[in-house]
Amino acid sequence: xxxxxxxxxxxxxxxxxxxxxxxxxxxxxxxxxxxxxxxxxxxxxxxxxxxxxxxxxxxxxxxxxxxxxxxxxxxxxxxxxxxxxxxxxxxxxxxxxxxxxxxxxxxxxxxxxxxxxxxxxxxxxxxxxxxxxxxxxxxxxxxxxxxxxxxxxxxxxxxxxxxxxxxxxxxxxxxxxxxxxxxxxxxxxxxxxxxxxxxxxxxxxxxxxxxxxxxxxxxxxxxxxxxxxxxxxxxxxxxxxxxxxxxxxxxxxxxxxxxxxxxxxxxxxxxxxxxxxxxxxxxxxxxxxxxxxxxxxxxxxxxxxxxxxxxxxxxxxxxxxxxxxxxxxxxxxxxxxxxxxxxxxxxxxxxxxxxxxxxxxxx
Ligand SMILES: Nc1ncnc2c1ncn2[C@@H]1O[C@H](COP(=O)(O)OP(=O)(O)OP(=O)(O)O)[C@@H](O)[C@H]1O
Ligand SMILES: [Mg+2]
Numbered sequence: 001x002x003x004x005x006x007x008x009x010x011x012x013x014x015x016x017x018x019x020x021x022x023x024x025x026x027x028x029x030x031x032x033x034x035x036x037x038x039x040x041x042x043x044x045x046x047x048x049x050x051x052x053x054x055x056x057x058x059x060x061x062x063x064x065x066x067x068x069x070x071x072x073x074x075x076x077x078x079x080x081x082x083x084x085x086x087x088x089x090x091x092x093x094x095x096x097x098x099x100x101x102x103x104x105x106x107x108x109x110x111x112x113x114x115x116x117x118x119x120x121x122x123x124x125x126x127x128x129x130x131x132x133x134x135x136x137x138x139x140x141x142x143x144x145x146x147x148x149x150x151x152x153x154x155x156x157x158x159x160x161x162x163x164x165x166x167x168x169x170x171x172x173x174x175x176x177x178x179x180x181x182x183x184x185x186x187x188x189x190x191x192x193x194x195x196x197x198x199x200x201x202x203x204x205x206x207x208x209x210x211x212x213x214x215x216x217x218x219x220x221x222x223x224x225x226x227x228x229x230x231x232x233x234x235x236x237x238x239x240x241x242x243x244x245x246x247x248x249x250x251x252x253x254x255x256x257x258x259x260x261x262x263x264x265x266x267x268x269x270x271x272x273x274x275x276x277x278x279x280x281x282x283x284x285x286x287x288x289x290x291x292x293x294x295x296x297x298x299x300x301x302x303x304x305x306x307x308x309x310x311x312x313x314x315x316x317x318x319x320x321x322x323x324x325x326x327x328x329x330x331x332x333x334x335x336x337x338x339x340x341x342x343x344x345x346x347x348x349x350x351x352x353x354x355x356x357x358x359x360x361x362x363x
Pocket of ligand 1: 015018021023025051052053054183215
């Protein structure tokens with residue numbers, strides 16, 4: 001499998017709703033291919049997490065598209081486990097395989113725990129009927145934890161997936177690997193607990209500055225590039241949302257302030273503490289972002305996808321930007337959250353205005 005060919009083909013992938021071609025992610029793709037190519041272990045699971053809307057699903061759809069076109073020794077299938085509609089469930093998967101898989105999987109969406117068993121059966125049947133071939137099988141499960149919450153359910157699903165990958169290796173004499181994606185940080189924390197046995201936890205970040213500016217250009221964004229970087233920090237989902245809202249940055253910021261406010265209030269009521277005490281305690285995490293997980297608000301900030309563990313906990317697919325809202329241990333998912341919380345702490349209230357936050361970003 002030629003890495004350069006796959007990287008080139010990925011850039012031919014068109015994101016239909018945006019009417020543009022896929023931007024960058026070359027280094028992530030190279031690292032992922034390196035992992036998938038290694039033959040030291042024949043069955044393995046890679047969990048991929050990252051900030052909300054950083055582009056995990058689009059990257060995996062693009063990878064499926066490119067590998068199905070370029071790779072001869074590898075069969076790759078993408079399952080979007082949030083999609084109820086069967087036609088969108090497989091995204092860029094090869095159409096011949098899709099039709100076969102579709103027959104069996106219909107009506108199965110609710111039974112998450114049985115998915116590994118069904119996938120095993122389908123793949124085995126397809127190999128026997130020679131509809132599928134290749135020495136390597138890559139199965140991608142997007143939003144694998146959707147509707148699963150607790151440690152036991154997630155662990156059971158992953159153990160079952162791992163056992164079924166091992167059976168595929170044994171029965172078909174092949175290499176079988178799975179990429180499972182989760183955006184929910186509380187679920188991702190569960191994965192890191194079970195990492196090592198048959199699973200590696202990987203982190204993907206927002207776009208780097210150069211690629212973010214490239215995406216801004218392709219979307220014909222009229223806003224100041226550096227300013228936008230210091231607010232949404234390379235997050236493609238927020239850039240797309242901004243475009244949909246006619247580049248009204250103020251509206252987006254208003255929404256983000258409301259989100260942070262709700263989270264802080266939830267922390268205060270949950271812990272029975274005064275809001276001022278929660279904000280005062282958070283100051284240590286703003287002054288030293290790597291200590292964010294020592295603050296009282298951490299768990300709720302994590303649940304609401306405002307912060308996450310980074311760096312040392314993961315195999316890093318992306319290079320983390322070195323900014324004041326990121327660190328090697330904990331980071332804000334986007335800089336706006338850092339600035340909003342900083343403003344709330346400085347003004348000693350959660351009732352802050354867009355102008356208050358912008359003033360701090362600009363100076
Ligand atoms: N490399 C890219 N080039 C162009 N557009 C991109 C790229 N990555 C993501 N996007 C766009 O950004 C938006 C968010 O991407 P996507 O849905 O893949 O994020 P995600 O990380 O899967 O989000 P979630 O956390 O909700 O699962 C989508 O509209 C997608 O098309
Ligand atoms: Mg996604």
